[in-house]
Amino acid sequence: MDRVILGDGCFVDDAIGTFRPNNNQIVVGCSGTGKSMSVMLPTILDMNESSMIGTYSKAGEARRIAEYKRIRGYRSYICDLTAPEKSTVGFDPLRFVTSYLDVEDLSKNIVLADPDSKNARDIYWNDSAVSLLNSLILATLMTKDNANMADVVELFDNLTLSESGKGILTSLDDYYKKIRAKAGNCQAVTLFSDYQQLPYNTAGCVRDTLAKALRRLFPEPIKKLMRKREQIDFEKIATEKTSLIIITSPVNVSLYLFANLLFSSAIKQLLEYAEECYNQRLPIPVRLMFDDFACAAKINDYSKHIAIFRAAGLSAMMLLQSEDQLRELYSDAEATNILNNCSCYVYFPGGMDLTTCRNVSQRLDVPVTDIMYAPTGKVIVMQSGKKPVTVPRYDILKSKEYNKFITMTGRNNREINYKEN
DSSP, X not given: OOOEEEETTEEEOSOBTTTBSOOOEEEEOOTTSOHIIIIIHHHHHHOOSSEEEEEESOHHHHHHHHHHHHHTTOEEEEEESSSGGGOSSBOOGGGGOOSXXXXXXXXXXXXXXXXXXXXXXXXXXXXXXXXXXXXXXXXHHHHSTTOOHHXXXXXXXXXXXXXXXXXXXXXXXXXXXXXXXXXXSOHHHHHHHHHHTSOHHHHHHHHHHHHHHHHHHOOHHHHHHHTOSSBOOHHHHHHSOEEEEEEOOSSOTTHXXXXXXXXXXXXXXXXHHHHHSGGGSOSSOEEEEETTTTSSOOOTTHHHHGGGHHHHTEEEEEEESOHHHHHHHSOHHHHHHHHHTOSEEEEOBTBOOHHHHHHHHHHHTSOHHHHHTOOTTEEEEEETTSOOEEEEOOOGGGOHHHHHHHHHHOSXXXXXXXXXX
């Protein structure tokens, strides 16, 4: 199995179930402490048996990694959210909808993607927006061949309202009448009929709630990505050695909303596919690599799914700036469950987050000040079944793998002439 590089002379490469319960890692340290260069990048370069889906915010380096994995025999793809025209593969969430439950899950993931939507006072508007989006998705699937999510957004853009004594009149009334004529009172029709019965002001607020979610998640460049001819095939990622790198932006954090929608779909599809496979495990292990796990948005149901990653052949490496950052997006119970399902915790000293330092000190049974003011350049590694160790950071610049990486892809962060397999 592929090893995980944690520090100088410190690796994870022993058997799951014998020495550790899972293959998930949490790596914590403030910006600039070296998490990516000392743990994530060397682990990616060293990987040779697993497929991977990972986020990266440095476009130049991401393209070099993609090229390196291609040279090493991987099917290698880039999904560039910052410049979709440079992507070698697209992602359309509607492609993975096969049932009404899938429609419901997708609508919830879209409407609830924005952390601002979690306020209790927004529950009614969110639920109503989900119901309206369910109707639009179902209607699009019924009326358009090879429909994609961009078509759903376009249908919503055509929705305008006017007052009526019995509710509202909309610009899509005739469209839904045609559906009713062919399919009767199907789910798409009944859900839209419920929307038509709302008072004008209420219907307007529901539309505004959905508009905010769709505008933020699906700007025009993302619509082009969803229409791209070649689309991500998650089953192939689990059956053929594949590298998929999602390029995000450290400035435009809204792109993480779409990236997390992609991860949510990937996890769901891979877990469902594992159920169909021999021993309910993916033929090829798949690693999820999060360069900044809790940057802008949560992955819905992640705290539940991570508990069954091991059985399916999935694993995750999550880079965080602090434990408080994790709890800002996930509830205390969810954050605790995520941490509890990681058999390895790596801490990079240098940050001044009291919560993280206090928790690390309690795990090590040492004073908080020993952690708060620990020298940089070393990492504290805590693993299941082993005593904690403090070791120097892994020096990737001196590694053979990194030298090969530089030789094969070029020393500068220039944009390479990348070609997919």
